[in-house]
Amino acid sequence: IIRHGEELVVAEGGKGGRGNMAFATHKNPAPDYAENGDPGVQRRILVELKVLADVGLIGYPSVGKSTLISVVSNARPKIAEYPFTTLQPNLGMVQVGDQSFVIADLPGLIENAHLGLGLGIRFLKHIERCRVFLHVIDLTREDPYQDYLKINHELRMYDPRLLDRPQLVVLNKIDMPETEEKVTQLKEKISAPMQIISAHQRKDIDKLLYKTLEMLKNAPNIIDEIDEDIKVYQLEPEEKPYIITKTEDGFNLSGDKLKLIFERTDFTKDEAVKRFARQLRSLGVDEELRSLGVKNGDIITIFDYEFEFID
Structure with missing residues (x-):
């Protein structure tokens, strides 16, 4: 920041979650759950002041x-x-x-x-x-x-x-x-x-x-050199939204997209938990777990929570 009034965003806030009306249906016109917002960026910032003197x-x-x-x-x-x-x-x-x-x-x-x-x-x-x-x-x-x-x-x-x-x-x-x-x-x-x-x-x-x-x-005025980053955009293959790992007690699920869905879910509400389960099925998690030999009652660990697989 080198000019008066100049701003620099160093840590962006997360995207806000959708309210309950976004999930309203004919059967449930007023759902009692909403979507959590995405977490914001966390950084430790070192700010250095350079004195402004002639x-x-x-x-x-x-x-x-x-x-x-x-x-x-x-x-x-x-x-x-x-x-x-x-x-x-x-x-x-x-x-x-x-x-x-x-x-x-x-x-x-x-x-x-x-x-x-x-x-x-x-x-x-x-x-x-x-x-x-x-x-x-x-x-x-x-x-x-x-x-x-x-x-x-x-x-x-x-x-x-x-x-x-x-x-x-x-x-x-x-x-x-x-x-x-x-x-x-x-x-x-x-x-x-x-x-x-x-x-x-x-x-x-x-x-x-x-x-x-x-x-x-x-004396000439000081001309500040600003490093302008050149962004190169290229098409990259889409990553798999989840990763399944076999454990002693069952299976462990991880992945960036899965974490995003997980953090948006309010697990204190039954309807939100059911919606989370439907999202997993739509991603193909249930089908892949079956192909890996999951059994009824196996423990599925997803980040901080443990779920029982019910077929």
């Missing part, structure tokens, strides 16, 4: 993504100095002048996240619908450039098309000592658009937001 914050854990989203929006994520503080995406609405966009603080990536390490796929599935990425880099880490390469590698391994999305590199924690040299090196090695900030001190946050807004204006 901008996604990506980067290693604890590089300042949660601090940044708390500064630029109304989101209030949990912030602490240890990895994986953000366990679920946090959404915030960012107002820039008279314009706005939705930003998502996504759980941090680590190396081999595409294989499920760290929060792995739980993170990566959420970035698929973001039109612009803010790639946050912590200038206090030992090798920020390698961090940049590894995060992009994880995106490529998960879905190469993610690298085609506009990406703004955000160099965070410029307020910390010994970061100027790293900034110079990163500018030489990274050709992507870049913005230097201090989320903690709110330095140059406005510049970051206006750059992001400009990138959003030029």
